[in-house]
Amino acid sequence: MQLTGAQALIKSLEQQGVEVVFGLPGGAILPVYDPLIDSSIRHILVRHEQGAGHMAEGYALATGRPGVAMVTSGPGATNIVTPIGNAHMDSTPLVVITGQVASGSIGTDAFQECDITGITMGITKHNFLVKSAQEIPRAVAAAFHLATTGRPGPVLIDVPKDVTQSMMDWWYPSTIEEYDLPGYRPEVPLDEDAIARAVALISQAERPVLYVGGGTLKSRASAELLAFAERTRMPVVTTLMARGAFPDSHDQHLGMPGMHGMYSAVTAIQKSDLLISLGARFDDRVTGKIPAFAAGAKVIHVDIDKAEFNKVRHADVAIQSNVASALLALDAASAMPKNLDAWWSQIRDWQQRYPLVYEEPSTDGLLRPQHVIQAIAAKAAPGTIVASGVGQHQMWASQYWKFEEPGTWVNSGGAGTMGFGVPSAIGAKVGRPDRTVWCIDGDGCFQMTAQELVTARAEGIPIKVAILNNAYLGMVRQWQEMFYDERYSEVYLSADLPDYVKWAEAMGCVGLRATNLKEMHDVIEEANKINDVPVVIDFRTDSSEKVFPMVAAGASNDDIMVHPLQRGASK
Amino acid sequence: MTATPEPYLGVVDHTPVRHHILSVLVENKAGVLARIAGLFARRGFNIYSLAVAPAESGARFSRVTIVVDAESTPLEQIVGQLDKLVNVVAISDISPKDALERELLLATVKTDVDNRTSLLDIIANAGAAIVDVDAKSVTVMLAGTPGGCDELERALESFAQVELHRTGRVALPRLGKTASA
Numbered sequence: 001m002q003l004t005g006a007q008a009l010i011k012s013l014e015q016q017g018v019e020v021v022f023g024l025p026g027g028a029i030l031p032v033y034d035p036l037i038d039s040s041i042r043h044i045l046v047r048h049e050q051g052a053g054h055m056a057e058g059y060a061l062a063t064g065r066p067g068v069a070m071v072t073s074g075p076g077a078t079n080i081v082t083p084i085g086n087a088h089m090d091s092t093p094l095v096v097i098t099g100q101v102a103s104g105s106i107g108t109d110a111f112q113e114c115d116i117t118g119i120t121m122g123i124t125k126h127n128f129l130v131k132s133a134q135e136i137p138r139a140v141a142a143a144f145h146l147a148t149t150g151r152p153g154p155v156l157i158d159v160p161k162d163v164t165q166s167m168m169d170w171w172y173p174s175t176i177e178e179y180d181l182p183g184y185r186p187e188v189p190l191d192e193d194a195i196a197r198a199v200a201l202i203s204q205a206e207r208p209v210l211y212v213g214g215g216t217l218k219s220r221a222s223a224e225l226l227a228f229a230e231r232t233r234m235p236v237v238t239t240l241m242a243r244g245a246f247p248d249s250h251d252q253h254l255g256m257p258g259m260h261g262m263y264s265a266v267t268a269i270q271k272s273d274l275l276i277s278l279g280a281r282f283d284d285r286v287t288g289k290i291p292a293f294a295a296g297a298k299v300i301h302v303d304i305d306k307a308e309f310n311k312v313r314h315a316d317v318a319i320q321s322n323v324a325s326a327l328l329a330l331d332a333a334s335a336m337p338k339n340l341d342a343w344w345s346q347i348r349d350w351q352q353r354y355p356l357v358y359e360e361p362s363t364d365g366l367l368r369p370q371h372v373i374q375a376i377a378a379k380a381a382p383g384t385i386v387a388s389g390v391g392q393h394q395m396w397a398s399q400y401w402k403f404e405e406p407g408t409w410v411n412s413g414g415a416g417t418m419g420f421g422v423p424s425a426i427g428a429k430v431g432r433p434d435r436t437v438w439c440i441d442g443d444g445c446f447q448m449t450a451q452e453l454v455t456a457r458a459e460g461i462p463i464k465v466a467i468l469n470n471a472y473l474g475m476v477r478q479w480q481e482m483f484y485d486e487r488y489s490e491v492y493l494s495a496d497l498p499d500y501v502k503w504a505e506a507m508g509c510v511g512l513r514a515t516n517l518k519e520m521h522d523v524i525e526e527a528n529k530i531n532d533v534p535v536v537i538d539f540r541t542d543s544s545e546k547v548f549p550m551v552a553a554g555a556s557n558d559d560i561m562v563h564p565l566q567r568g569a570s571k
Numbered sequence: 572m573t574a575t576p577e578p579y580l581g582v583v584d585h586t587p588v589r590h591h592i593l594s595v596l597v598e599n600k601a602g603v604l605a606r607i608a609g610l611f612a613r614r615g616f617n618i619y620s621l622a623v624a625p626a627e628s629g630a631r632f633s634r635v636t637i638v639v640d641a642e643s644t645p646l647e648q649i650v651g652q653l654d655k656l657v658n659v660v661a662i663s664d665i666s667p668k669d670a671l672e673r674e675l676l677l678a679t680v681k682t683d684v685d686n687r688t689s690l691l692d693i694i695a696n697a698g699a700a701i702v703d704v705d706a707k708s709v710t711v712m713l714a715g716t717p718g719g720c721d722e723l724e725r726a727l728e729s730f731a732q733v734e735l736h737r738t739g740r741v742a743l744p745r746l747g748k749t750a751s752a
Contacts, residue, residue, distance in 0.1 A: 121606055122613050126657040129601070146657065183598060183660040307651030 005133030006031040006164040009097070010039050012140035015172050018068050020044060020059065020430055022052040026072025027112055029099030031164040044430065044459050049076050051423040051452040053083020057092050058427025061410045062385055062435075064220065066093040066147045067427060073099045074112030077158075078119065082417060085123040087154040089414025090241060091218060093147040094154035095140075102162040103131065117158050125153030130160070133168035141172065142179040150186025151305040152218055186304070190321050195329045198276075198300045198317045202330070205274035205298075205337040208234045211257070211286075214241030214413070215279015215303060221324035222246065222406050225278065228327045233340050235347055237265040239280055241413040244403040254347065258286040260395040260547050263354035263562055268347055270557050272297045274337070279303060279323045282312035283414065292556035302326040356399055357563045358545070363517050366542040369393060369468040372520060373400045376438060376466055379524050383408065384436040387425035389445025390416045392474035395547045397440040407432070419448030425463045426456050436464070443469040443493055443500075450503065456534045457508035464527050465536045470543040471495035478546045495540060504536035513538040589642040590619050592670050592742045594750065595635040595653065596626060596661040603658045607635060614652055616644045620739035632660060636741045663750030665742050674740040676713045676720040680730035683707070690730060697723040708733060 003011065009032050013021065020042040025033040036043055046052040049071045056067025071080050077098040087094045101110040117127045126146050128139045136159070143155040173179055202208065216225055222245050229236050229252055236246045237257045246253050255262035257269055269275065275297045280286070287293040290312060301308070301315035302323055309318040319326050358370040373396055377384075386401050387410035388394040394411055403409050410428050412420040425439035446467050456463055468474075473491040480488050504511030510530055512523040514537060527535045548563040597603045604623060611618050617640035626634040639649055650662055676699075682690050694701060694711055697719060703710035713723050717740050724735065744750045 117602065118605070121602075121609050125655075181657060184657050305651075305655070307648065307655055309651070310645065310647055311651075 001170040002167050003170050004031065004035070004164065005136055005159070005166055005168060007035045008133060008136045008168050008170060009140065009159065009164060010035045010041065011170070012137045012172065013041060013068065014039060015137075016140065016144045021068045021070050022046055022055040022059070022427065023070035024049055024052060024072070024076065026076045026099065028073035028101055028161045029070060029076070029097075029159075029164075030072075031161060032070065032097070032099070032159070044426075044455060046423075046455050047451040048449070049079035050082055050419070051426075051449055051455065053080040053094070053096065054086070054417075054420050054423035054449065055427030055430070055452070056094050056096075057083055057087050057090075057420075058387060058410050058424030059431040060087075060092050060094060060427075061424070062407050062428035063431035064407060065431070066095055066144060066152075068095045068097070070097040071099070072112065073101055073116070074114045076112075077114055077116040081119060081123070082415075084120055084154045084156065086412050086415040086417045086420065088123040088125070090412065091152050091214060092154065093152040095143045095147050096154060096156045098156060098158045099164075100129070100158045100160040103160045104162070106160065116156065120156050123154070124156050125151075127156035127158065129158045130163055133163050133166045136163070136168065137170075137172045138178065138180060142181055145176065145179055146181070146184065150184075151215075187322070188320055190325055190329055191319060192329075194317055194319045195326075195333055198319060198330060199333045199335040201274060201298055201300060201317060202232075202276075202335040202337050206340070207268075207272045207343045208232075208274040208276060208337050208340075209268050209272040210234050210236045211269065211275050211277045211280050212236060212238045212242045212245050213278060213280025214239065216242050216245045216323045217279075217406050219279065219304070219322035219324045220406070221278070221322070221327060224324045224327040224331075226250075228331055231331065232335065232337055233344075234276070234337060235268055235344070237261070237269065239283070239286055239413075240398055240411065242280070243398055243409040244406050247404045248402040249404060254351070256398055258283075259288070259551050259553070260399065260549065261286075262356065262399075263549050263560060264347055264350040266549065266551070266557050266560050267350050269294050269297075271346070274298050274300065276300045277302060278327070281308050287312065288551045288555055288557040292558060354549070354562050354566055357565050359565065361517060365516075367514065367517070367520055367539055369470065369539075369541040369545055370396050370400050372466065372468060372539045372541065373397055373440060375520055376440075376524055377401050379528055380438065381436045384438060385410060385425075385428050385432060387411065387421050387428055387437065387439045389421035389439075389441045389448075390418045391442045391445065392470075392478065392545075392547050393440050393442040393445075393468045395475075396468075399547075401440075418445045421445050422449050422463075422465060423452045425465070426452055426461050429456075429461050429463050439463055439465040441465055441467050442474060443467055443471065443495070444473045446500070447493075447498070450507070453504065453507040453509050453534050453536065460532075461534070462531055463534050464530075465534065467500055467536065467538050468541045469495050469500065469538050470541045470545070472543050474543065475547070477543065481546070483552070500536060500538035504534075507534075509534040509536050511536050511538070513540070515540045589640060590638050590667065591641040591646050592665045592667065592672070592740070593637045593639060593650070593653070594663045594665055594742060595637060595659060597633050597635055598658040598660060599625060599631055599633045600658055603633070604635070606656050606658060607637075607653070610652055610656060614644075616640075616649050616652075622739040622741050624741075634741075636739070638740060663744075665744050665750045669744050669748035669750075670742045671745050672717055672740045672742040673714060674717045674720050675738040676715075676723060676735070677702075677710065678724070678727055678735040679703075679708055679710045679733040680727055681708050681733065682730060686730065693723070693726045697726065699723060
């Protein structure tokens, strides 16, 4: 069967089971948009290519399936660089297709030409410049294989216009050998010796902690984690990238560690004698000052990516494996720590003394952002998915929302990409239309990507957006207050400019506002009744609120700052 | 090049210990060298020398011999990151003491009747060869150990040099020794 390269590209995506592509057409990708009309694949037309990338990420994080985005060459391609970088930092499976100028024009500074494979070399797992139509099926199949196996990540396929316009004989690779990836071996056999050494270390442990990272979600290991944790009674912490991997309601769960982690989670790690890292990478936001991080602990490091071993922290035992297989092997070997009663009573004491707190909301003043999140959560349908931007609101969402299952927390971790919230929430809702999707956003983040609410309205994607509007770039303001003598430099945004309600309405959404407690409860109730169009709520919050606990950048986790209400109490 | 020469320590016929030799088999595809160079640049790994050529299996693969500074970054980290490049097929780490290393040096130097004899002596002692000659200059070639090339380079310093090129080393494990993958 003879097809054009463009037809072959769309047919290849269909072969991969792609149900939705987020994108925006342009000159170089034009040929591919023609056969899309006849395809079963749904296309979501975004208003900016960055939106397409973040939607694909939100889709991937909520469903566990790879997100797909398609854009044109030049500025279309450079506009999606931020989502690609974001997905690379968070190991999110993404396939991004970019149009390219015709092969003969490459290197001539042609209109809308840019070297996107060169630009994204360092922020993709791999990328391809496809040189003939006949090679398109192989490139697509290989891209999906690379994006979803081993340590997942973004893969980019750059397709010159003449390649999509020329003819090919249809074929599709049926075996991995045909992908032609001789250097790619994502899984290695489990090292039984390493498992045995891990079991021996565990048997000596009196103060172990399961340090659960995003790799646990990526390897779909939540059930294995629950079984292992319950059998061994070890305390569990889940990093920002792993929220939802272990139920927040579980009494062995201490919450999130790190810069804004729970006191008990941070301190349990510091005092532990054994840290079992499950798909985590000892990020600086978790470790604080590295030499002072869990200084008395041995480390068992489980990761699919061997380059993570000894990168930041020495691993006493390194197990190169997906998290699920490693946990099953440890279970099979009956890994068991010593009696943990004393450890648990110590932890319970920390939990009791330093829970999350914030000042009592006043009935007439500005809202407490933490309270807004709790009020939304209290009325949210079970299984609600929460997306967020980056900053204070993100930390509060992670702290105060109770995540019970994988795929319910969609956020930008490693890259810290402001503006991630709205488009990623849209992508999550496309992937899980049965779920309620709330975006907990900041006013700064919202202004970066809000135009995608036009996409949401046009495509019938009814997400709910809560803007915690404190009129500031809040996290930067917090640092300036605490570490720069309250010298506020370029962080004020104004609560009234733009008018978020009018803006929402202009984009075809319902716009609501809450300035006091009564209005807060009313608008949440109203938003929950709307299921056909997107809703945006402007919550006016107190700009003086800061995120606690906090470990200052570069400080030791031993120097964790608790909320002012808790200070003075002995540690 | 007017840098102060290092004190002469005699013939070093293998790589100093802080340098490690990675023999990397890669797919012979466009941009592979850029991927390797980019990885080293963005992760702050230092390359001491690098040589690339098609490998034994024909046009499909190339062999890249990279001499890395294993003191500034642990070798495990360099190998781990390098191995993640999809086009990298195999990496062997050849320990300096087990390495059979060779390098090619080409140099054009000016010469006249007064110093021609001493130049010919130097060439003969080094086991080098004359590959081109005209009335005023000679082009010398040495295929030898990196130490031998260092030695010849120093010996040629007393002659007015037109140009001197070195290829960077290639290496194989000595017979009976194996590289660690």
